[in-house]
Amino acid sequence: MMEKPADLQKALFESIGSSLPTHLSLVDEIAELLNLSTDSAYRRIRGDKVLSLEEAEMLALHFNISLDNLMGITPDAVTFRRMYLDEETFGFTSYLGTLLNLMETVAQQEPAELIFQLNELNLFHAVQFPDILAFKTFFWSKSNLDFRSFRHRKFSLADVDQEIHELGTRIAGYFMRFRTTELLTEEFLLSFLKQLEYYWLSGFFETKDDVVTLCDSALELIEHLRNQAEAGCKFLPGSEPSGIEGNLKLYSNNLTLTDNVILVCTEGQGTAYLTNGAINLLYTNNQEFFKQNLAMVRNIIRKSTLISGNAERDRNHFFNSIGESVIQVRERVIRY
DSSP states (O other): OOOOHHHHHHHHHHHHHHHHHTTTTTTHHHHHHTTTTHHHHHHHHHHOOOOHHHHHHHHHHHHTOHHHHTOOOOTTTTEEEEOBBBBBTOOHHHHHHHOOOHHHHHHHOOOOEEEEEOOSSSHHTTTHHHHHHHHHHHHHHISOOOGGGGOOBOGGGGGGOOOHHHHHHHHHHHHTTTTEEEETTTTTTTHHHHHHHHHHTTTTTTTTHHHHHHHHHHHHHHHHHHHHHHSSOOOTTTSSSSSOTTTTEEEOOOOOOOOOOOEEEEETTEEEEETTTTTTEEEOOHHHHHHHHHHHHHHHTTTTOSSTTHHHHHHHHHHHHHEEEEEEHHHHHHHO
């Protein structure tokens, strides 16, 4: 049965209040967003004044809350929002800018935990290596998204987009702050390596040197992940381990992970993100969906091997195997 307006309004404000960082005032946030006096905001929070449809929509959009979920429209329905790239209106600069804004919002709700179950290269690792980020954004634009301006272009590291590089650097800085749990398979770099070879053999690189440089960057990424796993904390490439102790847990899993799932856990609630078309995102605050995915990920974690901390043998075996795959690709390109 659909919620009554008063019940829906109460549930909306309860959801907003539970998601706000403790240092922020609910009434002040509502008053500022709806351009109301403090007294008028109080009246809406108490239920003395019914929210207009426009006000409810503004609140739901701003605080990323699904009105459908609050209204209880069919218990098996899950409402998603999307971040879909479009060459004309929402390119990679806009995409990364939106991602940066999301990171800033999560940072205000600390302590936060990010959980990754990925079968490919984690974007938050790629942004720490400008060469890799440049290639991945080019590949997605040309091959996955079929942007018209990329159809006849070749990749060159000389054409690195500085704005994308700067956004990536800022995103990486925020990423260091969050507790992170990651599930990795030995195939997590396989798609990246296949993309390199395919582009090289297809003539989509300006020079062979760029392919070799990208292989070298991949080896640096592997070593950086190994060093972070050993330290048990995150830190930026080229810097000394000085992160928050224990804020990184890496697990290896011998099975191929079929789904790409990112879970953001903050103050008892969470948001679930799913990749669609390699880089596009679907996300929802539906707590039932979030909890189901959290339970599934935790189940996989229980069946995985911890490779951070003191697990030196398993860690070295895991990263050495991946590094050898990169070296083989680099040698094939050099010989060609």
